[in-house]
Amino acid sequence: MANSSLTQNLGRLKKILASPAGRAFLALALVLLVGAIFNAGGAFFKPGTHRDALRQMSVYGILACGLTPVIIAGGIDLAVGSLLALVAVVCARMAIHWSYPGFLAVAAGLLAGTACGSISGLITARLRVQPFIATLAMMVFARGLAKYASGGMKVSTAILGADGSYHYVEVPALFRALDHRILGGNVSVVTLVFAVCIAMAWLLMSRHQCGRYIYAIGGNEEASRLSGVPVVGIKTLVYAFSGMCAAVAGICQAAQEQQGDPEAGAGYELIAIAMVVIGGTSLMGGRGGIGLTFLGVLTIGYLDKILSINAVPEAGRLVLTGIIIIIAVLTQRRQRA
Amino acid sequence: MPSKFKTLVTNLVAAITVIGFAGCGKQETSPTPGASSTSGSQFIIGMCQCNLGEPWRVQMNADLQAAAAKHPELKLICKDAQNDTLQQRAQIEEFVSAKVNLLIVSPKEAQPLTEPVAHAIEAGIPVIVLDRRLMGDKYTCFIGADNQKIGKAAGEWIVKALGGKGNVVELMGLQTSTPGQDRHSGFMAGIAGSEIKIIFSADMKWLEPDARNEMESALARFDKIDLVYAHNDDGAHGAYLAAKAAGREKQVKFVGIDALPQEGVVYIQQGLLDATFQYPTGGAEAIDTAWKILHRETVPKEIVLGTRLFDRSNVAQGGVELK
Numbered sequence: 322m323a324n325s326s327l328t329q330n331l332g333r334l335k336k337i338l339a340s341p342a343g344r345a346f347l348a349l350a351l352v353l354l355v356g357a358i359f360n361a362g363g364a365f366f367k368p369g370t371h372r373d374a375l376r377q378m379s380v381y382g383i384l385a386c387g388l389t390p391v392i393i394a395g396g397i398d399l400a401v402g403s404l405l406a407l408v409a410v411v412c413a414r415m416a417i418h419w420s421y422p423g424f425l426a427v428a429a430g431l432l433a434g435t436a437c438g439s440i441s442g443l444i445t446a447r448l449r450v451q452p453f454i455a456t457l458a459m460m461v462f463a464r465g466l467a468k469y470a471s472g473g474m475k476v477s478t479a480i481l482g483a484d485g486s487y488h489y490v491e492v493p494a495l496f497r498a499l500d501h502r503i504l505g506g507n508v509s510v511v512t513l514v515f516a517v518c519i520a521m522a523w524l525l526m527s528r529h530q531c532g533r534y535i536y537a538i539g540g541n542e543e544a545s546r547l548s549g550v551p552v553v554g555i556k557t558l559v560y561a562f563s564g565m566c567a568a569v570a571g572i573c574q575a576a577q578e579q580q581g582d583p584e585a586g587a588g589y590e591l592i593a594i595a596m597v598v599i600g601g602t603s604l605m606g607g608r609g610g611i612g613l614t615f616l617g618v619l620t621i622g623y624l625d626k627i628l629s630i631n632a633v634p635e636a637g638r639l640v641l642t643g644i645i646i647i648i649a650v651l652t653q654r655r656q657r658a
Numbered sequence: 659m660p661s662k663f664k665t666l667v668t669n670l671v672a673a674i675t676v677i678g679f680a681g682c683g684k685q686e687t688s689p690t691p692g693a694s695s696t697s698g699s700q701f702i703i704g705m706c707q708c709n710l711g712e713p714w715r716v717q718m719n720a721d722l723q724a725a726a727a728k729h730p731e732l733k734l735i736c737k738d739a740q741n742d743t744l745q746q747r748a749q750i751e752e753f754v755s756a757k758v759n760l761l762i763v764s765p766k767e768a769q770p771l772t773e774p775v776a777h778a779i780e781a782g783i784p785v786i787v788l789d790r791r792l793m794g795d796k797y798t799c800f801i802g803a804d805n806q807k808i809g810k811a812a813g814e815w816i817v818k819a820l821g822g823k824g825n826v827v828e829l830m831g832l833q834t835s836t837p838g839q840d841r842h843s844g845f846m847a848g849i850a851g852s853e854i855k856i857i858f859s860a861d862m863k864w865l866e867p868d869a870r871n872e873m874e875s876a877l878a879r880f881d882k883i884d885l886v887y888a889h890n891d892d893g894a895h896g897a898y899l900a901a902k903a904a905g906r907e908k909q910v911k912f913v914g915i916d917a918l919p920q921e922g923v924v925y926i927q928q929g930l931l932d933a934t935f936q937y938p939t940g941g942a943e944a945i946d947t948a949w950k951i952l953h954r955e956t957v958p959k960e961i962v963l964g965t966r967l968f969d970r971s972n973v974a975q976g977g978v979e980l981k
């Protein structure tokens with residue numbers, strides 16, 4: 322009797338572990354276990370470490386939120402890192418140099434990001450350019466715009482006067498608010514912004530008809546078109562959403578750096594894509610979900626933090642990160658077979 | 659099938675165009691200087707900047723232009739190689755075939771650019787090499803700062819500021835780059851013999867967000883940190899932001915390097931950093947030297963620039979020169 326319930330429980334456990342979410346949980350648990358073992362003299366058990374780790378992964382996580390629907394729809398968006406820089410510059414210029422109220426700077430940033438995302442989407446969906454190429458073009462274009470809008474300099478609180486000397490202004494309230502901590506100093510505001518982005522992506526993908534369309538397009542685009550799915554509209558929408566998330570990330574980045582850096586976000590797109598993939602979302606499209614992405618973000622984010630508190634040298638960090646990504650992806654593949 | 663092939667070709671062409679544009683997007687279109695350098699100005703100086711993505715190099719170009727503006731007979735044409743070695747090589751060759759009177763090169767890397775510069779010398783064009791070195795001696799004059807000396811000055815300042823002992827966090831610039839290595843080894847020489855302990859060191863790759871993250875780790879591990887030595891001001895500022903978020907910025911001193919007017923110096927004025935050491939661009943010195951060469955005066959083969967210390971006591975006076 323007891324024996325049969327045990328095997329039943331074991332079977333259930335096996336089933337959970339075989340599901341994509343179970344695998345993603347397992348990867349995260351392993352990383353956290355490594356952290357608990359190599360705890361850097363107890364630093365891993367301090368609540369502040371976790372608050373900082375969550376703050377640190379938030380910008381990448383926000384990008385990953387935008388990328389998830391794009392990747393599920395069978396696309397890719399390489400432009401998010403550059404869009405982040407563009408929006409950071411636009412937002413810093415408006416909020417710091419022109420002292421616009423915060424909501425206007427945010428609105429302009431979101432508009433810029435969403436517009437660039439929509440353009441990528443339209444080029445991909447209507448002009449049928451491969452998403453890799455279309456968003457590569459947008460990546461270069463947006464980086465150029467960011468450098469143009471900033472004049473090649475970081476947009477900071479130091480402002481060059483007409484006589485060649487610098488005067489400086491206060492850090493705008495918007496940036497202070499975003500780089501603040503709430504709930505007794507235990508949660509960073511950017512982490513909450515990340516949570517909101519997860520919620521938005523979840524609404525887009527599970528609680529809405531268009532969510533089913535996104536999966537359908539990723540599964541088989543031609544069949545979706547034939548069965549009446551508005552392919553062009555949905556594809557444009559997912560890229561626009563990705564652009565908007567990149568804009569949110571850009572605003573958060575500017576707030577945390579207290580400046581708009583036209584070089585910011587270089588290479589972030591690859592980390593965000595790795596986070597989506599390590600969660601278990603397929604790069605081939607049609608499979609995955611935002612919950613998996615959240616687990617992927619936690620896994621890579623915590624891995625980075627654990628290597629950092631142990632002061633592992635750069636070379637070792639890169640090697641270890643590469644190995645762990647491969648292991649995680651291989652476990653995902655076995656589950657499919 | 660043919661239509662699929664066509665799409666592929668179109669996409670490839672698009673990709674090549676994009677990459678091509680990216681490569682030469684910001685190249686400044688300049689009037690062909692040619693030998694006809696008599697139109698208004700007497701001498702044309704070509705400047706090959708390896709990239710204008712870093713504020714420090716933007717400052718170098720600004721310094722060059724400001725210095726050149728003082729000599730109406732000099733005309734300065736700047737090109738930006740966008741961190742692409744072959745692009746920079748092509749730009750050097752363009753200047754040589756346009757027969758400019760003098761060339762200033764701030765090379766991206768030594769090996770591939772040594773020969774193009776040597777060809778310029780063979781073509782009778784004097785070359786001033788700025789900041790990074792080339793191999794061999796086929797150039798007219800090298801102007802650069804000494805990162806090891808600056809790191810040592812920072813180390814000595816820190817020994818004095820901490821009274822000879824204390825816990826220091828070192829946030830290093832990219833450790834595969836020579837400036838990062840020199841700023842570290844110079845610093846170690848500067849603190850040698852004191853009781854200063856480096857309790858945490860990390861490679862923040864010159865980036866402010868990375869510095870902030872590493873500093874958070876250091877703060878989580880150690881309750882007593884007396885000073886942060888960062889290899890650039892961005893890093894020191896990132897560390898300051900991390901300490902401020904932890905409410906510990908008053909217990910820690912922050913020291914950076916570079917002292918750009920709109921970054922490090924402003925951070926000192928705002929009371930965020932405690933000291934920064936200038937890494938001079940050499941722009942003004944390059945134009946001075948160029949003027950001397952063009953007027954057939956002899957110049958030394960190598961000019962090593964000094965550094966200036968900016969701290970809270972002297973920032974209003976524009977820092978002090980260190981020997």
